[in-house]
Structure formats: C-alpha cells, structure tokens
Amino acid sequence: MIQLLLIIPIIGSLLILPIQENSIKNENKMKTIALSTSLINLLISILLWVAFDTSTSEYQFIYEFNKLSFCHFNVGIDGISLYYVLLTTFITPIAILSNYKNIYKNIKYFLISFLILETLQIAVFVVLDLFLFYIFFESVLPVLFIIIVVYGSGENRIRSALLFFLYTLAGSLFMLLAILHIYSNVGSTDFQLISLSEISLQSQKILWLAFFLAFAVKTPLWPLTGWLYRAHADSPLAGSILLAGTILKFATYGYLRVLINFLPDASNYFGPLVQTIAIVTLIYSSxxxxxxxxxxxxxxxxxxxxxxxxxxxxxxxxxxxxxxxxxxxxxxxxxxxxxxxxxxxxxxxxxxxxxxxxxxxxxxxxxxxxxxxxxxxxxxxxxxxxxxxxxxxxxxxxxxxxxxxxxxxxxxxxxxxxxxxxxxxxxxxxxxxxxxxxxxxxxxxxxxxxxxxxxxxxxxxxxxxxxxxxxxxxxxxxxxxx
Amino acid sequence: MYLSILILPLLGSIVSGLMGRKIGVSGSHIITCTCLILSSILASVAFYEVGICGSPLSIHLNSWIDSEFLSISWEFLFDQLTDCSMFIPVLYISSLIHIFSTDYMSEDPHNQRFFSYLSLFTFFMLLLVSGANYFVMFVGWEGIGVVSYLLINFWFTRLQANKAAILALTMNRVGDMGLSIGFFALFALFGSIDYATVFSLAPFMNETAITIIGLLLLTGAMAKSAQIPLHSWLPGSMEGPTPVSALIHAATLVTAGLYLLVRSSPLLEYSSTALLVITLVGASTAFFAATCGLVQNDLKRIIAFSTISQLGYMVMAVGLSQYNVALMHVVNHAFFKALLFLGAGAVIHSFADQQDVRRFGGLINFLPFTYTCMLVGSLSLLATPYLTAFYSKDLIIELAYAQYSFSGTYAFILGSLTAGLTAFYSFRLISLVFLTVPNGSRNAYLNAHEANLAVIIPLFILALFSIFFGFVFSDLFVGIGSDFFANSLFIHPNNISIIEAEFSLPIFIKLLPAILSLFGASLAILLYHYTPNFVIELTDNSIGRKIYTFLNGKYLFDVVYNNYIISGGLHLGYMISKVLDRGVIELVGPYGLSNTLTNTGINIGKLDTGVVTTYSLYITLGLLSLLFLVFAPILIDTSLFSEIRLVIIYLAALVLVLSPSLK
Known part of the structure; x- marks a missing residue:
C-alpha cells in the first residue's frame, strides 16, 4: 500500500507531462488529473489508517525492494509516521487547490512539482533507512527552490530561495557525515539495525550534534530562523502551505525517529541545551x-x-x-x-x-x-x-x-x-x-x-x-x- | 434535563448566528429568548432537585484525553455550587438581559449577531461552572474570554472598542497562562486534574506545593475577576453595548474567577499563605477601585469600578475562608449590579446616548421608574439593612474583623472604608444624574422618556431580587449551621469564624460600615446637590488637582503598563527582529559569508597587478619564507608549541607585508 502512495503521484505527473499547455481546456485537464491523483492518494492513506494495527509498535505495511543488486529500498510505517503521512496526503490537495486559479504561466510544471513533492515527502516519512531518509529529506529542496523562484511573488524571491537552500543544505551536510559514521560503525543504515546496535555515549554526542544541526535548521530554532520568514513571504501560496504544513514536520519526525530513537543517551544528555534553545526561540520569535x-x-x-x-x-x-x-x-x-x-x-x-x-x-x-x-x-x-x-x-x-x-x-x-x-x-x-x-x-x-x-x-x-x-x-x- | 440546560443556549446561538439571515431579527429574538427562558426554567427545577433535595450528580459523556496516566473526560458535575450558586444567577440574568436587549438593540443592524454572542456567552459560562475537571472548566473559561472579546468589539468600527477588546483578551490570557501553569503543577502533584481526585488528595500533600498551586489559580482568578494588578481591562471594556456590560461585567464573566477559587476551596484551605495573599489582594482591590470610582465621570465606568470593588469584597471573603458568604455575595451582586447596569443603559438610551454624568441632572422627573430602580440598586449596593447585599457584604466585613488576625483587621479596615466610599460614589451618581439641576441639552430633555415594557420587566424583576433575595435566601446560604452546600464547599474547621462574627463583635464594630455608608451617602448628596461650588474649589488647587488626576487616572496603572511593560516588549521585539534576526545573524551568517567570500576573491585577484617588481617581491618573500620554514627548527631548537607560535608569527608577518596590496 505504501508503494502505491509513492507511485501514484508520479503516475499522475507522467500523465500530465505530455499534455500541451495551450488551451484552457488542457489546463483544466491537467488540474483535474493533479487533483484527482492527490485525492486518490488521500483515500489510500485513509485506507492505510483504517487497516493500521494499533496494538503493536512495530513497522507495518513493510515493503522491501531489493530486486536490483545496487538498490535496497524498504518502506514501512508505525504510529508516529502514519499521521505525518496522512497530513501530507491531506495537505497536498489543499495546496494544489489553493493556487488552482491564480497561476497563469507554466501551470503544468507547477502541478507536476507538487505531485513530485508529495511523493518525496511521503518517502521521507516512510523510508526505513537512514541514508534514504537523508536523500529524501534533501530532495525536496530543489523542487521547492524552483517553486519559489519561478512562481513566487516577492522581488527578493531568488535570494529567499537561495537562503532556504543554503541554510538547509549547510545543516544537512553534518547529518550526512553523521550517517556515514553510523554506516561505518554499524555496517548498515537500516533503522531497525541501528536501533539494535549500541553506540557509545562519546560518539553519540557528536552524532547527536550533527543531526541536531540539520533538524534545527528545519524546525527552525533560533538563531537559524533566517530562511523561514523569507521563504514563506516570497513563495507562492501553495509553497507556503506545504512549507508550514509538512516540510517543517520533517524536523519533528527527525527528532522522534533519529535523535530520540537512535541516540537516546545523547538526547538525554543534551536535554537542557535543547530546552534552553527552544525557550529562547519561543520568546524571541514571539x-x-x-x-x-x-x-x-x-x-x-x-x-x-x-x-x-x-x-x-x-x-x-x-x-x-x-x-x-x-x-x-x-x-x-x-x-x-x-x-x-x-x-x-x-x-x-x-x-x-x-x-x-x-x-x-x-x-x-x-x-x-x-x-x-x-x-x-x-x-x-x-x-x-x-x-x-x-x-x-x-x-x-x-x-x-x-x-x-x-x-x-x-x-x-x-x-x-x-x-x-x-x-x-x-x-x-x-x-x-x-x-x-x-x-x-x-x-x-x-x-x-x-x-x-x-x-x-x-x-x-x-x-x-x-x-x-x-x-x-x-x-x-x-x-x-x- | 441537565445537559439540555447547557445545550439550549448553544442551540440558540448557532441558529441565530449561522442562520440569522433566514430567521430574521424577530426570529432571532424569539429563538434565543425562548431557549434561555427554557433553560432557566430547567435550571430552577435543577435547583429544586440538587439544592433543596440535596442530590448532586455528575454526567460522564466521553473520554477526552487519554495519555498514560493523564486521563481527562468530558464530564459534568451538577452540585450545589454549580447549580444553585452559578446556574441561577447566570441563567436568570442572562434571560432578563436577552429580553432587555430586544428593545435596547432594536435599532442596531446586527441583532442576530448580538444575540448569537449573548447566547454563546451564556453557554460557555454554563460550561465553565458545570465542568467536572479543570480542563472542561478551562474550555468555558477561554470561551467566555473570547466571546467577551467579540462582545466588547461588537461595534467594531470604533477604535476605542477595538483597543478595549484587545486589552481584555490579552490581559485575560495573562491569567490563563497562570492558570495553565497551575494545571501543570496540579497534574505533576496529583497525577490528575479531576476535581474529585485533587480535592480528596489535597490534605495529604505538601503545603508549599499547594501554596504555589493556589497562587497560580489566584493569578487566573485575578485576571478574570479584575483584581489588582490585572484589573485594567474591565473599565475599558465598557465600550461594548450596555447589556454586554451588564452580562459580562456584573453577573457572569467576572465571577468566573471567584467560581474558580470557591471551587478550589478544598485545595486552598490547606494553604494559609495562599489564603493570606488572596485576602490582601481582595481587600486592596476593593479599596483601590472604590477610590477610583469616586472621580470617574462616565456613568458606566463608575459602575464598572463599583464592580471591581465588590469583586474585591468577594475575593476577600474567599481569603477569609468564608466561601459560602463569597458565593452569596456573587449571587446578590449579580442581581443588583445587573439592575444598576440595565438602569444605566435605560438612562443612556433615553437621554440621547449621553454617558457623561456631568451632562445629566434632574432626570428624576423624567424617568421616575428608572430612578426608582437605580435607587434600589444603589441602596442594595450600600448594604442598607434588610436589602439583599446587607446579608453578604456586611457579613463579609464582620467576618473579617472576627478573624482577629492581621489580615482580618487589614481587610476589615479597608472594607469599612470602602463601604463609605461606595456609598459616596453611588450617591454621587444618583445625585448627578437624577437630582441636581439639569445640565444636559434641551433637546435631550424633550425626548427623554421611559422605555417600553421589554426594558421595564427585566428592571422590575431585578429590583425585586435586589430587595428580597437576600432576606429569603440568606439563611440557606450563610445561616449558621446550614449544610446547604454539603460537600461542594469545604471550610477547614479551624477557619470557621461565623460564630465569632455573629456573637463576639462589639456593637460599634458591627455598626461601623453602616455608619460610614450613611456618612458617605449623605456627604455625596450634600456636596453634589447643595454645595457644588465647594466641590469645584476642593480640586481647584495644586494638591487637589494632583489627587484628582491620580485617582481619575486609576492610580496610573495604565501608564505603567503602556510606557514600561508593553512598549518595553515591543521595543525588545523590534530589537530582536531588526538588530538580531535581520542584523547580526544576517551579517555573521549568509550575508556576511557571501560578502567575505566575494571580497576575498576580489582581494586575491588584486595581487595580480601585472607589475614585474611586485612579482619579484612575491618570489623573494616566498623564497625567504620557504627557507625560514625549512631552517627555523634547526636554527631555533624548540618544542612543538613554539613552532606553532613561529608559524603564526610568520603568517602574521606575511599578512602585514601583503596588506598594502590587498587594498
């Protein structure tokens, strides 16, 4: 079922791709396809929710793809990721609808980018592999960059998009290093394997800081908030909706899935630091x-x-x-x-x-x-x-x-x-x-x-x-x- | 039946608010009034069942939050406190105000909206008093705050109304913050926020913890019940329509804080410190508001300050552990204050919407019925013997003395003084509005008229209550040995002082408030009716003017808030946004980084000057430094540390030599 969630938006965007963007009729056709694709996805995710077994904390609906030697792709959800997936499938049709009538140029690629974004976002929440998590965590950046630059409204949108890109990328670099370190120690980046292996407190601390930096940019925590209000102010409405609705939740999900789950000792150790930063952020930003x-x-x-x-x-x-x-x-x-x-x-x-x-x-x-x-x-x-x-x-x-x-x-x-x-x-x-x-x-x-x-x-x-x-x-x- | 008491006002509100266009103005009047009156009748039945027959009940609807051992339900509790002391005044007065408003608001284009708000407000108030845990109570608590924002803002084009509404909401949120922290503390201490669990465990808990919780609950109550220093929203909120003032600021909203304290009586009783603070806050507020009320010139503001002052009495009574007396005063106050507000509304309406008391005068001949009502209300407020408030207000002052303690004496002195001041400003109002020579415009007098039946009936009923309610119900509420409140209130046996108050006080102490009231009332009539020139001379010197400004400016609380706290917060916000977020962080972060990289590139590019001598200099320098690097360790036999130092010196020298070319 999860693979359906991931594939359907891509099918939708492939359907949109050959349509010529020359008449209102065609435009309406593209919009209808995009909307119905995202709605189908919403329906499937609701079915997923219905079929979800609440009596276990294990990953469910696991799907492993390892037919190709160089590609190992496994997905699954548990109670935490389920609601973020639902949120994504719920917000995407709303984002598409919110800019339904006021994008006049390049509507085709606008719709396609939102469908692709849906896939990428769902993938962030469902993958069971740290490296894939990193890939999808980063993969939304280029798409959003394009959305802000091409469809945004502000005069400074290029700078805003750049800042958004650079901030997130700079933070994530450390995450990549941390993932490589985990891989070299554990021998795998699979979630379940990592959670089973013991990481010493000393290296947990360093890993924790690296992950935290990446998520703190995304949350965002002060003083790394500079990109957020610019990106919001200059992106089109649908972009803002996605940014606020789901993309900020990557960080929440990341904290729960990676920091608390894999690095519990360090999370405990750094608790006071996080609380202080959060309080400073709360009061300053308010x-x-x-x-x-x-x-x-x-x-x-x-x-x-x-x-x-x-x-x-x-x-x-x-x-x-x-x-x-x-x-x-x-x-x-x-x-x-x-x-x-x-x-x-x-x-x-x-x-x-x-x-x-x-x-x-x-x-x-x-x-x-x-x-x-x-x-x-x-x-x-x-x-x-x-x-x-x-x-x-x-x-x-x-x-x-x-x-x-x-x-x-x-x-x-x-x-x-x-x-x-x-x-x-x-x-x-x-x-x-x-x-x-x-x-x-x-x-x-x-x-x-x-x-x-x-x-x-x-x-x-x-x-x-x-x-x-x-x-x-x-x-x-x-x-x-x- | 019990749930329909709650639901009926909500239904009325939804119908009137969302389907206002379909049902029309009179439809909205009929539906909301009917719902309210039905609800009041049911509440009367509930009063019989719960209060008289003594059979409290609770209704469990559904689980709300279920997270580990935090378990909160949608549960409602109908006991003597909820049913008798809150449902009856809230619903009766709300129904009367609905009826009053059908006439008062009849010329407003937004009748449906108004009635929807009124009913919604009533619903949230009922929810507040009937919740069986702190969270359900908090739903009503926040609900009345929001609806009061809407009601104060009812005439939304007026800037003053906007400001007052924002002030009311934000100031109430300060209390909500305190209350929320109180909930966290309650949960941490008791593991539950159900009334039943918390109250039954309270005796076994650490007193310090209970004190902290009590003070946090007091913060919430201070904001809702307009106690110092969170009182300043209430006078401002008189910008709303008069029925709103009557509903919110007399009978219901402001008593929510009191209800919270009274409901938490089993908790507060175990913390003498919290009780002491409550007493001091209440007594100070009573005195403060009465002195401010002396010199206000807006008809409604005078009554508003009177409300704050009376709320001070109630809080004081809570601090003295006399919860049943506080409740009696809540109920009594609801009746006579609603009467005063509605009377004021009738006066304002019939006199060309004038609100400045200095522009009235001589209305006794034009509005005899309204005058009678206002007089009854004022006399009741004065605690004239055998009128309603006598049975509670006078008793509170006596009980204060009967504590024979510092806080009790403090409360007694301020309470007695306040009684005198109350009499003064009440009769100043009566005298200026009804008795003195006419000061208004001729046109206003020509058009002055008694209002019609929809106004007279509520006024009449409220006047009856203001006269007789205390006499009839005082034994039930505050009689010695009355077990009317059963388990819904708890007074620690050590804190019961009603017997001392009844039998041990010297006669002079007993009579002091009455004497002061009489003195104040006579003085007001004398000053404003017979020797108005003397009053003018009194303030016509520098000291008099200063005192007048100080009192009229409400002890300059607003000045402090606006000039220091709020502007300080805004300034800090500005600093954070402009200096930090878009300044320092920008300079150090993205902008600074890109700038540095660009500049460095440009500067390095500048080294390439194209002049041969420069290149020869570079070559020489390079060669020298290479030689230096190679031979330095041999020439100077040093350890690793000094080597690094050498390298640093070398690099610094390099920068120094090259720096001219960098420019």
Missing amino acids: LATIIQQDTKSLIAYSSIAHMSVVILGIFSNTIQGIEGAILLSLAHGFVSPALFICVGGVIYERTGTRIIQYIRGLVTYMPVFTILFFIFTLCNTGIPLSLNFLGEQLSLIGIWEKSPIISALGATGIVLSACYSVYLYNRISYGVYSPHLKPYIDITRQEFNLLIALLIPTIVLGILPNVILYSIHLPVSTLLYY
Whole structure:
C-alpha cells in the first residue's frame, strides 16, 4: 500500500507531462488529473489508517525492494509516521487547490512539482533507512527552490530561495557525515539495525550534534530562523502551505525517529541545551512576531514559536509530552496553512498587499471570511476545543516533569501568541473600512471549502484526540529513556 | 434535563448566528429568548432537585484525553455550587438581559449577531461552572474570554472598542497562562486534574506545593475577576453595548474567577499563605477601585469600578475562608449590579446616548421608574439593612474583623472604608444624574422618556431580587449551621469564624460600615446637590488637582503598563527582529559569508597587478619564507608549541607585508 502512495503521484505527473499547455481546456485537464491523483492518494492513506494495527509498535505495511543488486529500498510505517503521512496526503490537495486559479504561466510544471513533492515527502516519512531518509529529506529542496523562484511573488524571491537552500543544505551536510559514521560503525543504515546496535555515549554526542544541526535548521530554532520568514513571504501560496504544513514536520519526525530513537543517551544528555534553545526561540520569535508588518511573515514567525513548543514536548521524555508534541505538530499542520490561505490567498488576491497597515475593516464586506479567519486565529493561539490547545498543554505538562521553570517559561507563549494573533486579526478585520480598499466580494465557495476542510480536523480532533492518541501510545512508549 | 440546560443556549446561538439571515431579527429574538427562558426554567427545577433535595450528580459523556496516566473526560458535575450558586444567577440574568436587549438593540443592524454572542456567552459560562475537571472548566473559561472579546468589539468600527477588546483578551490570557501553569503543577502533584481526585488528595500533600498551586489559580482568578494588578481591562471594556456590560461585567464573566477559587476551596484551605495573599489582594482591590470610582465621570465606568470593588469584597471573603458568604455575595451582586447596569443603559438610551454624568441632572422627573430602580440598586449596593447585599457584604466585613488576625483587621479596615466610599460614589451618581439641576441639552430633555415594557420587566424583576433575595435566601446560604452546600464547599474547621462574627463583635464594630455608608451617602448628596461650588474649589488647587488626576487616572496603572511593560516588549521585539534576526545573524551568517567570500576573491585577484617588481617581491618573500620554514627548527631548537607560535608569527608577518596590496 505504501508503494502505491509513492507511485501514484508520479503516475499522475507522467500523465500530465505530455499534455500541451495551450488551451484552457488542457489546463483544466491537467488540474483535474493533479487533483484527482492527490485525492486518490488521500483515500489510500485513509485506507492505510483504517487497516493500521494499533496494538503493536512495530513497522507495518513493510515493503522491501531489493530486486536490483545496487538498490535496497524498504518502506514501512508505525504510529508516529502514519499521521505525518496522512497530513501530507491531506495537505497536498489543499495546496494544489489553493493556487488552482491564480497561476497563469507554466501551470503544468507547477502541478507536476507538487505531485513530485508529495511523493518525496511521503518517502521521507516512510523510508526505513537512514541514508534514504537523508536523500529524501534533501530532495525536496530543489523542487521547492524552483517553486519559489519561478512562481513566487516577492522581488527578493531568488535570494529567499537561495537562503532556504543554503541554510538547509549547510545543516544537512553534518547529518550526512553523521550517517556515514553510523554506516561505518554499524555496517548498515537500516533503522531497525541501528536501533539494535549500541553506540557509545562519546560518539553519540557528536552524532547527536550533527543531526541536531540539520533538524534545527528545519524546525527552525533560533538563531537559524533566517530562511523561514523569507521563504514563506516570497513563495507562492501553495509553497507556503506545504512549507508550514509538512516540510517543517520533517524536523519533528527527525527528532522522534533519529535523535530520540537512535541516540537516546545523547538526547538525554543534551536535554537542557535543547530546552534552553527552544525557550529562547519561543520568546524571541514571539516578540519578533508582534512587530512584523507582512502578514505572511507574521504567520511564519508564529510557526517558529509553535514549533519550539513541539521541541519542548519531544525532549520531555514523557508520554504526555511526546504525544502532545505530535498533536501540536499536526495541529500546526492544519492551522498554519489555513492562516496562509486567509492572508496570502484570500486577502492578498483581493487587495494585492500583504502589509498589515494597508488593510482595515474587512469585516464590512467579508463577514464569512472574517468568521473563519477569527476561528483560525483563535486556534493559532491555542484555544480549548482546538487541537493546538491539547498539543500545547500536553507538551508543557510533559516538560514540567523535567523542569517546572522551563514549562512556566514555555507557557508565556499562551500570552504572546494571543498578542500577535489577535493584533493581526483585529487590525485587518475591524475598524472603519479603509478608504483605499475597494469593496471586495466575500470568500468564494472554493476558498470556503478549503478553509472548512482544514477547520474540521482541527476541531474534531480537538474534541476527540483519542482517535490519534490510541495508535501512538505504543510507539511513543518505546521512545522513553530510562 | 441537565445537559439540555447547557445545550439550549448553544442551540440558540448557532441558529441565530449561522442562520440569522433566514430567521430574521424577530426570529432571532424569539429563538434565543425562548431557549434561555427554557433553560432557566430547567435550571430552577435543577435547583429544586440538587439544592433543596440535596442530590448532586455528575454526567460522564466521553473520554477526552487519554495519555498514560493523564486521563481527562468530558464530564459534568451538577452540585450545589454549580447549580444553585452559578446556574441561577447566570441563567436568570442572562434571560432578563436577552429580553432587555430586544428593545435596547432594536435599532442596531446586527441583532442576530448580538444575540448569537449573548447566547454563546451564556453557554460557555454554563460550561465553565458545570465542568467536572479543570480542563472542561478551562474550555468555558477561554470561551467566555473570547466571546467577551467579540462582545466588547461588537461595534467594531470604533477604535476605542477595538483597543478595549484587545486589552481584555490579552490581559485575560495573562491569567490563563497562570492558570495553565497551575494545571501543570496540579497534574505533576496529583497525577490528575479531576476535581474529585485533587480535592480528596489535597490534605495529604505538601503545603508549599499547594501554596504555589493556589497562587497560580489566584493569578487566573485575578485576571478574570479584575483584581489588582490585572484589573485594567474591565473599565475599558465598557465600550461594548450596555447589556454586554451588564452580562459580562456584573453577573457572569467576572465571577468566573471567584467560581474558580470557591471551587478550589478544598485545595486552598490547606494553604494559609495562599489564603493570606488572596485576602490582601481582595481587600486592596476593593479599596483601590472604590477610590477610583469616586472621580470617574462616565456613568458606566463608575459602575464598572463599583464592580471591581465588590469583586474585591468577594475575593476577600474567599481569603477569609468564608466561601459560602463569597458565593452569596456573587449571587446578590449579580442581581443588583445587573439592575444598576440595565438602569444605566435605560438612562443612556433615553437621554440621547449621553454617558457623561456631568451632562445629566434632574432626570428624576423624567424617568421616575428608572430612578426608582437605580435607587434600589444603589441602596442594595450600600448594604442598607434588610436589602439583599446587607446579608453578604456586611457579613463579609464582620467576618473579617472576627478573624482577629492581621489580615482580618487589614481587610476589615479597608472594607469599612470602602463601604463609605461606595456609598459616596453611588450617591454621587444618583445625585448627578437624577437630582441636581439639569445640565444636559434641551433637546435631550424633550425626548427623554421611559422605555417600553421589554426594558421595564427585566428592571422590575431585578429590583425585586435586589430587595428580597437576600432576606429569603440568606439563611440557606450563610445561616449558621446550614449544610446547604454539603460537600461542594469545604471550610477547614479551624477557619470557621461565623460564630465569632455573629456573637463576639462589639456593637460599634458591627455598626461601623453602616455608619460610614450613611456618612458617605449623605456627604455625596450634600456636596453634589447643595454645595457644588465647594466641590469645584476642593480640586481647584495644586494638591487637589494632583489627587484628582491620580485617582481619575486609576492610580496610573495604565501608564505603567503602556510606557514600561508593553512598549518595553515591543521595543525588545523590534530589537530582536531588526538588530538580531535581520542584523547580526544576517551579517555573521549568509550575508556576511557571501560578502567575505566575494571580497576575498576580489582581494586575491588584486595581487595580480601585472607589475614585474611586485612579482619579484612575491618570489623573494616566498623564497625567504620557504627557507625560514625549512631552517627555523634547526636554527631555533624548540618544542612543538613554539613552532606553532613561529608559524603564526610568520603568517602574521606575511599578512602585514601583503596588506598594502590587498587594498
């Protein structure tokens, strides 16, 4: 089943490839193919979820490809990766739909790159081999680079794309070295073999730092955050959605799968360091968020703050903390794309600006949009009944056991997130309608459906998180360090 | 039945909010009011079952979070505290405010939205008081915060409303932060955040830990119940429509903090430190708000400060361990404060939307009914004997003295003074609005009229409650030996002081608050009605003006917050964003790196000058250094360390020699 997930998007992009990009009819055909491919993938992943056995912490649906002598490719999922796969297959159709109507040039390659990205992202979460993990972890870079440069909107997009590329690549170099070291010692890069082998604390520490650097760039943790808000601000909407929704989750997944799983002693040893960095990131980026003037970079900055709470949860070494971190990263995967659709899609398409100060009083003409925007703003602040709330609270409950001070400092995010989110919402939506804006139509049916599609899982899982929790209890409990 | 009490307001809200266009204005009125009234009737039945018959119950719906030993359920608890002390005032007052609003908001174009918000607010309030663990309570807690943001922001085009709403939300979030940390601590200590588990284990726990938890819960309560120093959102939030002020700031939202403290009574009772802090905070707040209320000129703001002051009394009562008295005051206060707010709303509405008390006067002849209601409300607020508040407010002051302790005496002195001040500002309001010479415009007087039935009925009912409720129910709530609250409240046997309060106080102490109230009220009427010139002269000198500015500026709390805390935070954010993120990190990181590489390339390129003498210099230097490198170890017989030093010296010399050509 997993191989289907990986192959279908590629088949879809191959189907799109021969179509000529000359008429509206053809364009619609390509869009339909891309969308239906990603929807089929979503369906398959849901079937995967249904068939998933929650009573074991082992990898399931394992598929090994070793027919060719030089190629050994094995995939499988467990409770942790299952939800990231689901998130990817869920976000991809939304990303495709969000730029359905406003890409006028090169739509073909736009769609193809998103389908390929879907395959690559799913591959990151399902491969059971450290080296393949590295390859796919890096492989999204060129595609996203192209998306930002070709389809982006900002004037500085080339520099942004370059920064994004360089930051991630520079961090990952160390990961590659670490993987080579592991390979030379263990003799394999297979996940299960690595987790069985003993690595001495001394080398664990060095390996840990190398992996951590790669993931810290991706998370991102301060001071390696420079690429995030630029890449978000200058990429097209769909790119932002993917970046916030799934690509930031590579790091979360990496922490869980590699650092905690393979290097437990070092993770424990470096726990205080990580907590300090996460707290610094949380408070600094929250304070910096408040003064952002670009709506998209404001939301990008707020992602940094949320991801640092995720880090706190992951390194709490408690079941609550790790489960909370997984919940929060999923919640962030729903809410952040939704906010990007709100400000980068709905508002930007109508007003043509992303500067907060230019927009005022949208509620006068766009009441329905404002309601949805308000709900997502609240979810972003971690309001109860949303998945974000549970994630945040569980993460902080988890970290309390390690250090109450860190937990209390982490809770400042509750105040700060309210400050910037409500400032953004209030500034844009309320007040007298700005005389420099034309009367705009309320959100279209398509935008409405997109937002609702993101809202439903946030709220439903916020009320019944056990749907997810039941299947991650076992894999999470194997991550604990005694 | 119990769950339908909760669900009905939500249904009303959904119908009115999401289908407002279909059902129309009157449809929305009918549906929301019907839902609320039905819910109130059911709550009355529940009051009979739970309160009178004494049969509390809990309803377990579903598991919410299940993670290792953290197990939280969607569970609701209907006991005496929930049902009698919170459901009744919340639902009754909410229903009356719904009815009042049908007239008050009738000219507003957003009726459906307004009623949807009102009902939603009621729903969250009910959720708050009926949750059986701290997390379910927190859902309601945050819900009322959000809906109050929406309600304060109801007239969203007004900048003042926007500011007040943001302030209310963010300041409440400060409390939420404290409360959240409290939950973490609770979970770490008890392994559960169910009321039942936590309260039954509280006696066996470390007192310091309980103190910390108690103080964290107090932080949450301080923000919601507007205690110093987290009070400043409440006066500002008077920017919302008047029914909102009545609903949020009199009866319901602000009592949420009180509810939290009262609900946590089995916890707080085991920490005398937390109780001491609570007493001090409450007493100080009561006095502070009363002094601010003396010199406010906005009709609603005066009542808002009165609310903060009364909340101070309630918190003080909690600190004195007299939870049932605090609850009695919550209920009483809900009735008479709602009456005052709705009366104020009626005055404002009938007098050309004027809110400045200096521009009223002589309305007693125009609005006799409203005047009566306001007078009843004010007298009740003053704790005039046998009116409602007498049975709680007076008792709180007496109980404070009966502690015979430092904190008790502190609370007693401030409480008595506050009683005098309360009388003063209440009668200042009555006197300025209704009694003195007319100060408004002629047109406003010509159009002044009593409101219609939808306003009169709620006012009348609330006035009845303000007069009789205390007399009828005081024995049930605060009577000596009443076991009405059964297990829902816990007062440690050492802390019970009602008997001392009833029988041991000197008669002078008992009468002191009443005397001060009488004095304050008479002084207010005298000053503002008979000798207004004297009041003007009083502040017409430098000291008077300074005191006036200080009090009118609410002890300059806002100035401190705005100039130091908030601007400091923004400045820090600016520094981080501009100086660190886009400055230093950029210079050291990507920009600096690319810059350095480019410059180095350019500089090395510059070495290639094309002049033969330069090349001969390079060759000579190269040769010299090579010779040096080869022979240095022989010439100077040294160890490895000094060799490295030599190499460094050599490299430095090389750079020094070449540096002219690098430019």
